[in-house]
Amino acid sequence: MQTMLPSAPCLGGGGKINSLSWKLLVAGRILLVEDDPQIGDYIARGFAEEGFTVDRAANGRDGLFLATDSQFDVVVLDRMLPGMDGLSVLKALRAAEVETPVLVLSALGSTDDRVAGLTAGADDYLGKPFSFAELFARVQALMRRGSGRQKAQDTVLRCADLELDRLTRQVKRGARKITLQPREFRLLEYMLLHQGEVVTRTMLLEAVWDYHFDPGTNVIDVHISRLRRKIDDGEEQALFHTVRGAGYRMAAD
Amino acid sequence: MFARAMRQRRLSPTMLRLVAAVFVLQLLSSAAAIFFLRTQMLDVVRADREDQVIDVRDDLLAAFYSGGRGALADFIRDQRGSVADPGVFVTLAGGGAPTLTSNIDFVPAITPGPRPQAVLVRRGDSATEQDALVLASTLPDGARLTVGLMGASERRFNLAFAAAIGLTIAVAVALALVSALVLGLAISSRTHEIAKAAEELAAGNFGMRLAEGQSGDGFDHLRLQMNQMAERIASLVAELGAVSGALAHDLRSPVTRLSAAIDTALARVDEPGAVEALQAARADADGLRAMLETALEISRLEGGAVQDRRVQLDLAAVAADMVELYEPLAEQSGVTLALDLSPAWIMADRELISRALANAIDNALKYGGDAITVRTHAAEGEALLEVADNGPGIAPEDRPRVVERFVRLDNARTRPGGGLGLSMVNAVARLHRGRLELGEAHGGGLAVTLHLPA
Structure with missing residues (x-):
């Protein structure tokens, strides 16, 4: 698989990011454990188109065997599986000290089920129905968590000429000082920690506001566009990018 | 209390x-x-x-x-x-x-x-x-x-x-x-x-059973009947849960496939007309997904099939957070979103209360006027959370109806939404052993008030 630098997207040359560069940057190996053949096909095809290698298992036992046997960047695990259910697979994996990031996918999308999934050792939880863009963004986030952890310790986060100082809570774009409200600061901080990645509205709502439901309206979009005006207005280079059908991405390309 | x-x-x-x-x-x-x-x-x-x-x-x-x-x-x-x-x-x-x-x-x-x-x-000198x-x-x-x-x-x-x-x-x-x-x-x-047992039943704890005595008196008879009733309700609710679970699985998977198919198509076409149509389909699929989610969540709440995650919290803080989330959207829509908060501590599930409040604010943004006030205060034995607008309000005879699932008043038919917002608020209120009150706001608009026992 490709290795990449944490700040790789920001180092990319100008212009629109194309799918080829995505493939080079993030492609990896995914294990998909899903019993519904159609959903499995869609997910697998989606990842394949983004340049991922996808291994598939249609039941829990095979999934557990594959996951313990070979190295994957991320395991996408359906919760309701024939033979051995997803949470048991997950517990068995963690008991065997396999630390591969696991995203649990489930038709049981309620908060209770999400909490149960996370307690069982899942790194993320996504309720069905989901959009592929959401799944893709979350898988990417899991793959980059290692570099994100490194970044999480930095006191100053940068993207191009944007600078956010987490100690003094000051934000500068070049020489221009930007005043942010506390929530805007956290929103920008999150975007910078995940720069180069697609961040979905749900991810933002969970991380910045700690809500695990979909308010239905475009509340997050308005917050982003407000922040975007403060950061990008009057600048030559836009750092905020809207990813159609998925969410946002912060990058200097 | x-x-x-x-x-x-x-x-x-x-x-x-x-x-x-x-x-x-x-x-x-x-x-x-x-x-x-x-x-x-x-x-x-x-x-x-x-x-x-x-x-x-x-x-x-x-x-x-x-x-x-x-x-x-x-x-x-x-x-x-x-x-x-x-x-x-x-x-x-x-x-x-x-x-x-x-x-x-x-x-x-x-x-x-x-x-x-x-x-x-x-005798003797006795007179009598x-x-x-x-x-x-x-x-x-x-x-x-x-x-x-x-x-x-x-x-x-x-x-x-x-x-x-x-x-x-x-x-x-x-x-x-x-x-x-x-x-x-x-x-x-x-x-x-026995009344307490009935209260638990009403609150959704269908597992409750009364200790049955052997004396066969009226109380034992009543306990026995209560237990049989609880059993019947429990089996009905379980059946309902099974049905909605099956429905969830059966509907969610096709909707997921639908979204995925639209995404695949969107990634492959460049023709503007097709993109536009696909994006509209995408929005509808998302709407369907949200409705499905909410309907199932309401079923879960009403069935009481929710883990108890209640903590001591201040409704004022919950309201402040939620208003902060909605404030930019309100401003963009030309609506002023005002706060009138005084501390109101209760045992509640933050996520569910927030969700109910989001639904109420969303409802006010869609159908209310241009001024919304979110109010919290503690009253005798209860905490109140109110969202009032200055819109046309809801006629008193229509108020009980709008709480029902999928009921939308005529003037709302042309707007997006599934008619689930207030049902969700109601379900959250009932789960907290409180109630939802729809009344008239000061300016004549709708006042949605959650009464929650302190």
Whole structure:
């Protein structure tokens, strides 16, 4: 698989990011454990188109065997599986000290089920129905968590000429000082920690506001566009990018 | 909570009537017992006195048979033995000798008989006649021996009885009152126990069961029936859960596939018309997904199939957070979103309360006017969370309807939404044992108020 630098997207040359560069940057190996053949096909095809290698298992036992046997960047695990259910697979994996990031996918999308999934050792939880863009963004986030952890310790986060100082809570774009409200600061901080990645509205709502439901309206979009005006207005280079059908991405390309 | 407990402790009119009835019955039975006892005791006293009279007569007869008339006369004159008792009087008349009396001035006119008879006699300087038991016997020599006993002891018994009866009545009244209250409280507590079970059922705890007794009384019957009812409800709810679970699985997967298919298509077409159509389809698929999610969430909430994640929280803080989330959207839509917060602490699930509040604010943004106020305050025993707008409001007759699932009023049909917003708010309120109130705001708009028990 490709290795990449944490700040790789920001180092990319100008212009629109194309799918080829995505493939080079993030492609990896995914294990998909899903019993519904159609959903499995869609997910697998989606990842394949983004340049991922996808291994598939249609039941829990095979999934557990594959996951313990070979190295994957991320395991996408359906919760309701024939033979051995997803949470048991997950517990068995963690008991065997396999630390591969696991995203649990489930038709049981309620908060209770999400909490149960996370307690069982899942790194993320996504309720069905989901959009592929959401799944893709979350898988990417899991793959980059290692570099994100490194970044999480930095006191100053940068993207191009944007600078956010987490100690003094000051934000500068070049020489221009930007005043942010506390929530805007956290929103920008999150975007910078995940720069180069697609961040979905749900991810933002969970991380910045700690809500695990979909308010239905475009509340997050308005917050982003407000922040975007403060950061990008009057600048030559836009750092905020809207990813159609998925969410946002912060990058200097 | 405290006020409620007080209400439960106080006796209701029904209970008061029951307690009063038990009290009166207790009192009546006590009175009956006392008077039965009195009659019995009087009989005993009377028999005792009759025996006493007969004993005196027998003593005198013994004297007569051992020494003849002379010995008897001496016995009477000297007031020997039982004749010495001042309550006893004796007369001996006829038989050819002078009449002899002791403790009395005349010979009572009474016919001889085997048992003493009650008569009225006047003795000495006494002004009134008094009860006496008198026994007359004819001696073998033809003389008549009359032996009497004054009724003083019966009067004394009556006096003693009267003194005792006061105390007895006081004790009986106290006992009747205590037993009535104990019975009342026992019934009340048993009824409360059963009512509490019903309350749990209403709150969605269908696993509750009452301990069934074997005595087969009315309470046991009621408990048994309650348990059977709970079982039936539990099985129905489980069935419903299974159905909605199956529905979830059956509907969610196709919707996921639909979204995925649209995404795949979107990634492959460049023709603007096609992109636009696909994006519209995408938005609808998302709407469908959200509706499905919300409908299932409401089912879960109403079925009580939710883990208890309640913590002590301040509604004001929850409201402030949510308003902060919605404020930019409101501003963009030209709506002012105002806060009027005072602390209101309750035990609640932050996520669910936030979700309910988001639904209420969303509803106000869609159908309300251009000013929304989110208010929290603590009232007597409850915490209130209110979202008021200055829109057209909802007519009072329509208010109960809009809380139902998928009900949308005519003016809302053209707007996006699934008619689930207020149902969700209602479900959250009920899960917290509170209620949703739809009323009129100050400016004539709609006021959505969550009343949550503190």
